[in-house]
Amino acid sequence: MLRSVSTTPSAAVAVENRLFGALAVLRAVVLLNAVGLNIYRAGNFERPAAGAACVAVMIAWTGFTTWAYAGPRRRTALLLGADLAVAVALLLATPVVKGPGFQASVPGYWVIGALLAWAIHYRVIGGLIAGTVLAVTDLVVRPEVGQAEYGHAFLLVIGGPIVGYMCASLQRLAAERDRAERSAAAAEERARLARAVHDGVLQVLALVQRRGKELGGEAAELGVLADRQERQLRALIQAQDAVDSTGPGSVDLVTELVGLERDHRVTVSTPGTPVALPVATAREIVAATRSCLENVERHVGPQAPAWVLLQAFPDRLELSVRDDGPGIPAGRLDEAAAQGRLGVTGSIRGRITDLGGTAELTTGPFGTEWEFVLPRPPSH
Amino acid sequence: MSAEPVGPVTVMVVDDHPLWRDAVERDLTEAGFAVVAVAADGRQTLARFPAARPGVVLLDLQIPAPDGVAVTAELVRLDPSVRVLILSASGEHADVLAAVKAGAAGYLVKSASREELLDAVRRVARGEPVFTPGLAGLVLGEFQRLSETPDPGEPHLTDRESEVLKLVAKGLSYRQIAERLVLSHRTVQNHVQNTLRKLQMHNRVELTRYAIEHGLDAE
Numbered sequence: 002m003l004r005s006v007s008t009t010p011s012a013a014v015a016v017e018n019r020l021f022g023a024l025a026v027l028r029a030v031v032l033l034n035a036v037g038l039n040i041y042r043a044g045n046f047e048r049p050a051a052g053a054a055c056v057a058v059m060i061a062w063t064g065f066t067t068w069a070y071a072g073p074r075r076r077t078a079l080l081l082g083a084d085l086a087v088a089v090a091l092l093l094a095t096p097v098v099k100g101p102g103f104q105a106s107v108p109g110y111w112v113i114g115a116l117l118a119w120a121i122h123y124r125v126i127g128g129l130i131a132g133t134v135l136a137v138t139d140l141v142v143r144p145e146v147g148q149a150e151y152g153h154a155f156l157l158v159i160g161g162p163i164v165g166y167m168c169a170s171l172q173r174l175a176a177e178r179d180r181a182e183r184s185a186a187a188a189e190e191r192a193r194l195a196r197a198v199h200d201g202v203l204q205v206l207a208l209v210q211r212r213g214k215e216l217g218g219e220a221a222e223l224g225v226l227a228d229r230q231e232r233q234l235r236a237l238i239q240a241q242d243a244v245d246s247t248g249p250g251s252v253d254l255v256t257e258l259v260g261l262e263r264d265h266r267v268t269v270s271t272p273g274t275p276v277a278l279p280v281a282t283a284r285e286i287v288a289a290t291r292s293c294l295e296n297v298e299r300h301v302g303p304q305a306p307a308w309v310l311l312q313a314f315p316d317r318l319e320l321s322v323r324d325d326g327p328g329i330p331a332g333r334l335d336e337a338a339a340q341g342r343l344g345v346t347g348s349i350r351g352r353i354t355d356l357g358g359t360a361e362l363t364t365g366p367f368g369t370e371w372e373f374v375l376p377r378p379p380s381h
Numbered sequence: 382m383s384a385e386p387v388g389p390v391t392v393m394v395v396d397d398h399p400l401w402r403d404a405v406e407r408d409l410t411e412a413g414f415a416v417v418a419v420a421a422d423g424r425q426t427l428a429r430f431p432a433a434r435p436g437v438v439l440l441d442l443q444i445p446a447p448d449g450v451a452v453t454a455e456l457v458r459l460d461p462s463v464r465v466l467i468l469s470a471s472g473e474h475a476d477v478l479a480a481v482k483a484g485a486a487g488y489l490v491k492s493a494s495r496e497e498l499l500d501a502v503r504r505v506a507r508g509e510p511v512f513t514p515g516l517a518g519l520v521l522g523e524f525q526r527l528s529e530t531p532d533p534g535e536p537h538l539t540d541r542e543s544e545v546l547k548l549v550a551k552g553l554s555y556r557q558i559a560e561r562l563v564l565s566h567r568t569v570q571n572h573v574q575n576t577l578r579k580l581q582m583h584n585r586v587e588l589t590r591y592a593i594e595h596g597l598d599a600e
Binding site for chain 2: 211212272
């Protein structure tokens with residue numbers, strides 16, 4: 002039942018060390034208080050020599066425990082047991098030393114040193130046990146139990162577990178923080194290693210696709226596969242770089258758009274710095290862009306090239322999707338709209354206007370180009 | 382069309398992956414280029430460059446130290462007429478921009494086809510910048526970023542320059558841009574080259590300012 006903390010030892014021990022350090026100061030304060038009060042009330046002692054001996058024990062024990070608790074390895078059940086036993090013994094000695102009609106016990110508040118040591122080391126259970134033992138002893142030795150005596154006992158019983166609980170919480174928090182720090186360091190190292198590994202893989206993929214294309218046939222198929230893998234890997238690396246620079250709930254639009262690059266067909270040009278946007282906004286922009294690219298594939302051809310350009314200004318984003326196709330025949334869009342078929346064009350425009358932006362479509366023999374202008378959230 | 386230089390274009394290939402280096406070397410030789418040196422890392426590059434004196438350096442960004450950016454700066458310092466063409470596998474934006482600012486004449490991803498690569502080498506050898514749409518996007522973004530800083534000394538693009546650069550980033554060829562803006566092919570090229578020059582000039586000004594502020598010019 003009274004196990005030492007089982008989480009990360011270093012963090013738990015560090016917390017205990019701090020708390021025992023604070024307790025050492027507290028012990029000195031309550032010792033001064035107890036010694037002072039006993040000197041002040043020296044006339045109340047039936048056996049002054051025994052009283053002086055009790056005070057001497059308190060001074061000696063405070064000195065010893067301050068040293069003993071400073072070393073984590075010395076915090077044994079024996080030490081904690083002895084600590085509590087000394088406090089109990091001093092309480093029990095009070096009627097003998099002061100006579101049966103005493104008002105204040107000899108150790109007084111000094112007993113909280115033992116109580117808090119138990120709470121720190123054994124947490125809630127330890128605080129409860131030590132608090133109960135001290136409270137019961139205090140009540141047993143008293144000739145009569147009044148409101149004040151009951152109040153003190155009650156404080157001992159609830160104070161122990163509360164401090165124990167707080168100690169356990171601190172240890173858990175410290176362990177969590179340690180874990181978080183360790184995983185952050187590990188992630189950084191992993192990212193560094195990944196970069197080195199990825200670069201090698203990218204080189205080989207680039208080589209495979211280059212040679213594959215030249216050899217033709219089945220090798221060309223391998224080349225196409227290598228190309229696809231290379232694009233995906235590059236998008237992943239960019240996503241990794243952007244993780245640090247965007248806050249929670251937001252993503253980097255640059256990374257998301259780069260994921261749309263395809264086998265030499267779709268080229269995505271962006272600024273070199275991340276463009277952080279709320280996840281939902283970025284997803285809508287990417288979805289609209291993807292629709293445009295699918296349109297190119299459908300109407301111009303499956304191998305038709307397309308270009309995406311993102312420009313980020315302080316107040317707005319400009320995004321264009323362009324192809325080199327023959328353009329949309331004049332009147333076809335109006336005709337479709339008149340028939341109530343808004344189709345893809347309508348959905349692209351809808352997505353962008355829902356985000357508070359504008360979507361312009363230019364088409365002609367030079368090709369087709371969508372231009373989106375979107376307000377940029379001021380959080381930037 | 383400007384005249385081709387006398388004799389074959391001399392090229393140095395720098396890459397730490399032997400497979401890749403050999404493939405590129407073979408392609409270049411078959412296409413009539415003279416590969417005058419190869420190197421596997423930054424130190425070898427700087428050691429072999431002065432003797433080889435290539436017209437074009439094909440440089441991988443991710444090489445053992447000193448890295449591609451530092452090597453670019455040093456090569457351009459040693460020989461301002463050298464054309465450094467960056468070939469990067471991972472296309473990491475920050476590195477590519479840094480290399481271009483350090484004086485690289487162009488940038489290609491390694492997945493570019495053989496023909497694209499050979500064409501790029503021919504073009505940089507002729508003194509044309511190799512401006513992929515991707516690089517144009519990065520440069521536009523960089524000028525935008527600079528314009529947001531309060532320093533009035535930051536370089537900025539003229540309206541025409543950013544218009545041209547924007548069209549490059551949208552994938553239009555110089556010919557298409559010339560047609561659309563009713564300019565000559567040569568003028569379009571000059572606009573593109575000017576944007577690079579401004580960025581590189583700015584970089585040199587920054588470096589000089591840094592050197593003066595830190596007392597590095599004392600010697």
